[in-house]
Amino acid sequence: MKAYALLGGPTNLWPKNIKQTLKNVQDDLIVGVDRGALFLEEMGILPDLAMGDFDSLQKNDLAWIENSVPDVRYSNPVKDWTDSELMLRTVFQDYHIDHLTIFGATGGRLDHFLINLFMLLNPVVRPYAEKVSLIDMQNVVCFFNAGKHVISKREDYPYIGLASLSTIQDFSIQGARYELKNYSSNYPRVFSSNEFLPGSKAFEISFKDGLVAAIYSKDIDRFHNL
Amino acid sequence: MKAYALLGGPTNLWPKNIKQTLKNVQDDLIVGVDRGALFLEEMGILPDLAMGDFDSLQKNDLAWIENSVPDVRYSNPVKDWTDSELMLRTVFQDYHIDHLTIFGATGGRLDHFLINLFMLLNPVVRPYAEKVSLIDMQNVVCFFNAGKHVISKREDYPYIGLASLSTIQDFSIQGARYELKNYSSNYPRVFSSNEFLPGSKAFEISFKDGLVAAIYSKDIDRFHNL
Structure with missing residues (x-):
């Protein structure tokens, strides 16, 4: 099984074909991380898994996630693991996926982007590094x-x-x-x-x-x- | 003396007031790195110093730079130093500036952005790290x-x-x-x-x-x- 994760980065940096790619997913896993879960909803796509502290979301948006998404996992802002690292651990260790494509990881707040770039340095998830691709409209x-x-x-x-x-x-x-x-x-x-x-x-x-x-x-x- | 450097990153990520900031510069140094030199021309601003291999520029654009910019320095694509590192070394060691503000360093090609982020790790320019700010529209x-x-x-x-x-x-x-x-x-x-x-x-x-x-x-x- 493959997985596709949408993170909360600026939507104008998404690859052009992202909606079609995600709409065509059949048996693979779709993951929304924090605001990425909401972006999926706005595209009419139901994620299988949503993760994050969701602290930037409005109440009705969070309610939609909690009522519709089969697997919702909450992270704590006071934590050793970032949302991105938790996502990696979850999809590889709990869902045993073979490959992960990440969208929405670049642009916007530079601390967010660097988290998404450096996450694979964490020794716990580093063994999965070669199974991860990070894609935006230009890279x-x-x-x-x-x-x-x-x-x-x-x-x-x-x-x-x-x-x-x-x-x-x-x-x-x-x-x-x-x-x-x-x-x-x-x-x-x-x-x-x-x-x-x-x-x-x-x-x-x-x-x-x-x-x-x-x-x-x-x-x-x-x-x-x- | 302060310095302002414009790099070749996407123009839609520049801070909103960049043109006014650069137009108001009097005795400080304005530097254009590679395509950044051309962006300055397009804003009607003449850089004091232009650096780069300029290999992505059209002939007439390069001619404008060579004819108008007082100090033009060429880098070699086969090199140990990146354009950004060379720029740092030049403005601090040759021009003895007190502070450097960098625009156009983020977005676009991720290898370019990472060069601009990691450049200060170079031990030769690391002593100047605290005199450098990197600014885009959001960071x-x-x-x-x-x-x-x-x-x-x-x-x-x-x-x-x-x-x-x-x-x-x-x-x-x-x-x-x-x-x-x-x-x-x-x-x-x-x-x-x-x-x-x-x-x-x-x-x-x-x-x-x-x-x-x-x-x-x-x-x-x-x-x-x-």
């Missing part, structure tokens, strides 16, 4: 734990950046336009704007410790609206 | 090196999140709604949605190692446009 982010990995080209995404999100050892990039050899660091760093070689559809990365985000991206013309 | 981000610091309330920004951007030791938050005591970690983590106590205009943070971003944020209604 697709995949995560990799230590080891050797193939980074495959995605049509329509001309740019590929690799972000080391914590300490890393012996990070190498082989077979791409810009190679890297045995880079080690105790702080995050981004290797941006790499490219697939002409005719090539993949390159290889390897590292001994750390968490790497592969960020596929494309340009969006409409942002230039002076 | 103000300030940076702190190890030590004891007062986090002051900013009017119009109801939320305050604290993000540890790398390894950190003995991170404590005192006098805020949610306190923290001697948190240590070897990976980044965000302590989001904290609050100033009623009647209080400040709280204190301290830590022994690491770099902390204080993220002030507010809600923007227009993002909810289903």
Whole structure:
């Protein structure tokens, strides 16, 4: 079973096909996190699971969630786990899903976005990192734990950046336009704007410790609206 | 002397008063980084310094920059330093500025945003971290090196999140709604949605190692446009 989670980030950054994607879901799990549960309702989609502290919601919205959603889980604002981390733990450990696609994770409040980016660093959920994709209208982010990995080209995404999100050892990039050899660091760093070689559809990365985000991206013309 | 830098991020995330702010600059330094230099031209503002590899610009745009901007510095795409890091080094080490406000650093391609967030982790520019602010329409981000610091309330920004951007030791938050005591970690983590106590205009943070971003944020209604 796969899962699709909608978080509370700005709706104008959603990928264009999000509504159709979620409407087409049959046997897979749909999760609404905090305000994301409400966004699902507004699209006419009933989530299977809703999570959050729901403190920003109006009473009637919360009532709709509590009356309609089969599994509602409340988080506490005074907590060690963020809503996003709790969501990851729940879908992988309770629902045993095989893959999670996350929408609504980017933009808006930067502390919210960083929570959604850094959540996979939590050692309890880090083992699931390679089963998670984070998607908005301009970016697709995949995560990799230590080891050797193939980074495959995605049509329509001309740019590929690799972000080391914590300490890393012996990070190498082989077979791409810009190679890297045995880079080690105790702080995050981004290797941006790499490219697939002409005719090539993949390159290889390897590292001994750390968490790497592969960020596929494309340009969006409409942002230039002076 | 202060400096204002405009980076190439999406223009629809700029703070509302950016044009007026930059038009009012008299003796301070205005910097355009890559496409940001062009955005300045389009606003009728001549930067004092332009930096970047300029590889995404049309020939006539680059010609305008080369003919009008007093100090143009070219970066190389095959490089150890990102454009943002080079910009920091230049304004602080060559122009000896006292404070840098950065616009156009957020949104769009996530690898670009993360470069702009992580740039201050570079040990060469980290000493300048506390002199840098990163501002978009919804967020103000300030940076702190190890030590004891007062986090002051900013009017119009109801939320305050604290993000540890790398390894950190003995991170404590005192006098805020949610306190923290001697948190240590070897990976980044965000302590989001904290609050100033009623009647209080400040709280204190301290830590022994690491770099902390204080993220002030507010809600923007227009993002909810289903």
